[in-house]
Amino acid sequence: MSTPLKASISVPRSKDLEVNGVKYNRSSSRRNNFEMYAWLFMRLSGVVLLVLVFVHLWVNLVSPEGGVEAVDFAFVAGKWASPFWQVFDMLLLWLAMLHGTNGLRVIIDDYAERDRTRFWLKVFLFTTSAFVILLGTLVIFTFEPCPAGADPALLASFCAAG
Amino acid sequence: MSTAHTPDRPEDGRDDDPQDRAPEHGHAPGHDQDDRAGYKTDADAGSVDERDEADAPAVDPAAENAEGGEPAARVELPEEQQGEQEIPTFDLTLQIRRYNPEVSDEVHWDEFKLTMYGTDRVLDALHKVKWEIDGSLSFRRSCAHGVCGSDAMRINGQNRLACKVLLKDLDLSKPVTVEPIKGLPCEKDLIVDMEPFFQSYREIMPFLVAGGNEPTMERYQSQEDRARFDDTTKCILCAACTSSCPVFWTDGQYFGPAAIVNAHRFIFDSRDDAGDLRLEILNDKEGVWRCRTTFNCTEACPRGIQVTKAIAEVKNAILSRSM
Known part of the structure; x- marks a missing residue:
């Protein structure tokens, strides 16, 4: 007479019971890997972001001649003329936004006590994050380095050549 | 034999030292935090002393094992307690959070001035209040000796027995x-409803599920395999961890730390x-990833x-199973 194996074991989980605002049982039994991937993403993106952020700071603020004063329209236009910096900045944008959004999602889960509050805070969070990510991506790929009719003094040096 | 005294502890002639004898409360005070040494009960008191004597020249295991060391005694007790001398006493103020839904929904704090002995614990102070001042x-x-896990409470803001x-x-x-303790519904004074805590505990199936050929005797296990989960066998389900989270x-x-420890x-x-x-159960939205x-x-x-x-x-374990 062997012990029944996995399939026949049901997890004891009685119906939702709530007394004086205290939930005695877990209200949902959502079983998927989302939380695991979110946890893993935070760790991996954190490591990558450390590199990206410090390279970004160095390239924009320290390495150009004149330091932070040198950053202007022409500087940004010059950077985004290169596909490398386009991909670099897009990666930085996406990872930073997703990392931050997930962090705030976790904070909402930890500190908001009512499900309704959680829901609306998250709706607001996800809407704003999606807006920033899409707008940023759009700007990176549709950026016009030499707008017609602009003062040539403000533009990058390669605009005059063309 | 509190830590403060350990270095000066005489290796023989211990009987002269009333502080050093297994005190009336059962265990040797110096071993309060000696959790690594496994379970110790009153019945072990004799063997504990023997072991201590055998180990005496070596480093005190309590000091070695207690994470971050035992709290230093803040009340100076005389180093040597000779023969007939009495155990020192001191005065303290005890503030207890009171709640009795049969009388009022309001929570209030009661203050008690007590005179206690150097060997007393917080539980003795609570007993003194209950038995002599406010019944x-x-x-x-239950056991009053750190084994049953009934008297977890927040003492000076920290969860302790x-x-x-x-x-x-x-x-x-x-x-x-x-x-x-916080996070569980308070029923009266220091008593909370432990049901949500035990519900999580039940959900991780805290019992052996073993298939295959049923052995005629016990199921053998190597010492290495046993050591793998030794730490988590020590749980006494007092809820101090879960209610500190x-x-x-x-x-x-x-699910809370206690349920995860018992699943581990x-x-x-x-x-x-x-x-x-069990890994699947703890891969829940409310499982280990909320830690x-x-x-x-x-x-x-x-x-x-x-x-x-x-x-x-x-x-x-969940990650390596899924990847």
Whole structure:
């Protein structure tokens, strides 16, 4: 007479019971890997972001001649003329936004006590994050380095050549 | 034989030292935090002393094992207690959070001025209040010696077993505060409803599930396999860890450290076959991924279990199973 194996074991989980605002049982039994991937993403993106952020700071603020004063329209236009910096900045944008959004999602889960509050805070969070990510991506790929009719003094040096 | 005295402890002639004898409360005070040495009960008191004598020249295991050391005694007790001399006494103020729904929904704090002995614990102070001053005070305690896990409470803002905290280790210049553990519904005074806590415990199936050929005798296990989950076998289900967890305080939906520790005990047991099922249960939205590694649970555990480490091991097991 062997012990029944996995399939026949049901997890004891009685119906939702709530007394004086205290939930005695877990209200949902959502079983998927989302939380695991979110946890893993935070760790991996954190490591990558450390590199990206410090390279970004160095390239924009320290390495150009004149330091932070040198950053202007022409500087940004010059950077985004290169596909490398386009991909670099897009990666930085996406990872930073997703990392931050997930962090705030976790904070909402930890500190908001009512499900309704959680829901609306998250709706607001996800809407704003999606807006920033899409707008940023759009700007990176549709950026016009030499707008017609602009003062040539403000533009990058390669605009005059063309 | 508190830590403060350990270096001066005479190796023989111990009988002259009333402080050093196994005290009336059962265990040798110096071993309050000696959780690594396994379970010790009153019945072991004799053997504990023998072992101590054998080990005397070596480093005191209590000092070696207690994470961060035992709290230094804050009340100076005379170094040598000779023969007939009495155990020193001191005065303290005890503040207890009172709640009785039959009388009022309001919570209030009661203050008691007590004179206690150097060997007394917080539980003795609570007993003194209940038995001699205010019989209406309610709290749980069963064995009163750190094994049953009934008297977990918030002492000076930290989750502790009242029967394991010596009064002399607390800062007695300020009042000592005692509250029920947080995050579970308070029923009266220091008593909380443990049902949500035990519900999580039941959900991780805290029992051996073993298939295959049924052995005629016991199921053998190597010492290495046993050592793999030794730390998490020490849990006494006092709820000190779960009720110290800020994630659990929010809405009580998180499984909590205690449930994960007890799942760990079976997941890493070589004789158990339902590890995958338990990992699946803890891969829940409210499972191990809600752990924020604040280490409150490890700090609160009266048995010295490395709770946060156990949770991390379960996280790793879920990851390596899914990848």
